[in-house]
Amino acid sequence: MIQLVRGFRDILPPETSVWQYVESIAKEHFENFGFREMRPPVLEQAALFQRSIGEHTDIVEKEMYTFAGSKDTMLTLRPEATASVVRAYIQHKLYSVDPICKFYTIGPMFRKERPQKGRYRQFHQINAEVFGVDSPYMDAQLIFMLMTYFARLSITGLRAHLNSLGCPECRPAFRQNLSDMLSARTEKLCEDCVRRLDKNPLRVLDCKKESCREAVADAPSMIDFLCGDCKRHFAAVQSVLDRMDVPFEIDTGLVRGLDYYTRTAFEIQTEELGAQNAVAGGGRYDNLVEMLGGPSQPAIGFAVGVDRLVELVEAKFPAFDAGPDVFFVPMGDAAMEMVAQWVCRLADAGIRTEADFSGRSLKALMRRADRMEAKNVLIVGDKEIAENEAVLRNMKTRDQVGVPMDRLVDTVREKVAREEF
Numbered sequence: 001m002i003q004l005v006r007g008f009r010d011i012l013p014p015e016t017s018v019w020q021y022v023e024s025i026a027k028e029h030f031e032n033f034g035f036r037e038m039r040p041p042v043l044e045q046a047a048l049f050q051r052s053i054g055e056h057t058d059i060v061e062k063e064m065y066t067f068a069g070s071k072d073t074m075l076t077l078r079p080e081a082t083a084s085v086v087r088a089y090i091q092h093k094l095y096s097v098d099p100i101c102k103f104y105t106i107g108p109m110f111r112k113e114r115p116q117k118g119r120y121r122q123f124h125q126i127n128a129e130v131f132g133v134d135s136p137y138m139d140a141q142l143i144f145m146l147m148t149y150f151a152r153l154s155i156t157g158l159r160a161h162l163n164s165l166g167c168p169e170c171r172p173a174f175r176q177n178l179s180d181m182l183s184a185r186t187e188k189l190c191e192d193c194v195r196r197l198d199k200n201p202l203r204v205l206d207c208k209k210e211s212c213r214e215a216v217a218d219a220p221s222m223i224d225f226l227c228g229d230c231k232r233h234f235a236a237v238q239s240v241l242d243r244m245d246v247p248f249e250i251d252t253g254l255v256r257g258l259d260y261y262t263r264t265a266f267e268i269q270t271e272e273l274g275a276q277n278a279v280a281g282g283g284r285y286d287n288l289v290e291m292l293g294g295p296s297q298p299a300i301g302f303a304v305g306v307d308r309l310v311e312l313v314e315a316k317f318p319a320f321d322a323g324p325d326v327f328f329v330p331m332g333d334a335a336m337e338m339v340a341q342w343v344c345r346l347a348d349a350g351i352r353t354e355a356d357f358s359g360r361s362l363k364a365l366m367r368r369a370d371r372m373e374a375k376n377v378l379i380v381g382d383k384e385i386a387e388n389e390a391v392l393r394n395m396k397t398r399d400q401v402g403v404p405m406d407r408l409v410d411t412v413r414e415k416v417a418r419e420e421f
């Protein structure tokens, strides 16, 4: 039997109900903040990610699914969404009418990482990106939108971690300082970090290996190197978050794994997920649009890890998938024929409906209705047909009422809608 590819998984019902819920609240919430959905493809030219994410990152060095396309072009299954949204913003000149654009995307990402709990090779993100605004108020608004999104999903115990990564003015001095310090400690660093020291010393701050963590324990902090503009920008982000009562902490070790970030970087973490504790991450990338051939436009965005978010929501609401509102139990051929149309009409009228045409005993069907957690059962047999009255039974209270068959669809719909039954 052909099995799933390692690191990939099927998302099956009833879990899919949680996915739908999480995605629908995101759409509604983000649209309230003026974001509109964009749907870029999952396949892009490899060069897009190499140039944006950076050559010396885990993603580009070893995690991308890249293969040859036509005419010598290398293609990659997207490992993240930001690069595609930036490409679309540039390619379709979306900035020409109004450079300020806000988009969200929902979909799968692909990274060849070592599979483990909370880490998959196909995972899903909800992304939000804002172009054309450099104001720190946008940074605060985005973090507020993210935290209130989680609150709408009743997720508690989340912490926003915040750092500033500076800009091309002030980052080089920090980089140099960090690189000097780490060059004297290479014996403590892992192979990857030693190799990247020259090109990307900030990545060492992000390495999860114990000896690397020790090597950077007393590392300098970017915040101490911020230029005047970056310092004011970061202070303004914090002051607005304070005013809005968004809890956050400054985390000078937070650098994020991608090269394109500038200024504000943030991550939303939880203690409920074990080692993979980040539910969302994001930050400013003021130079990326220009770097990819577009106009000079600042930008900021974030990505929510949907797989991990779903896990949190499921832990909160274990019985998420509701059973049918009405489960028809037809006894005998005549009843089945009537139920055949009622089940369709009632579903079409917006009632979650189910029917069993197996012809098994009343007891067997009642057991199935119970197992499906049906809220009500509608029993129709020869006796009910003769009396022109079906029996509607509330599975929780065990109350029963008669429903006139000639007005069955309307009567049941009204009762269920009014939660009378």
Ligand code: AMP
Residues within 6 Å of the ligand: 080, 111, 113, 118, 119, 120, 121, 122, 123, 124, 125, 257, 278, 279, 280, 281, 282, 303, 304, 305, 306, 307, 308
């Ligand atoms: P990143 O694009 O790496 O900043 O990731 C943003 C969010 O996506 C993280 O905070 C995670 O919640 C989620 N994420 C990243 N990589 C994976 C993965 N391999 N499996 C599941 N979720 C992931």
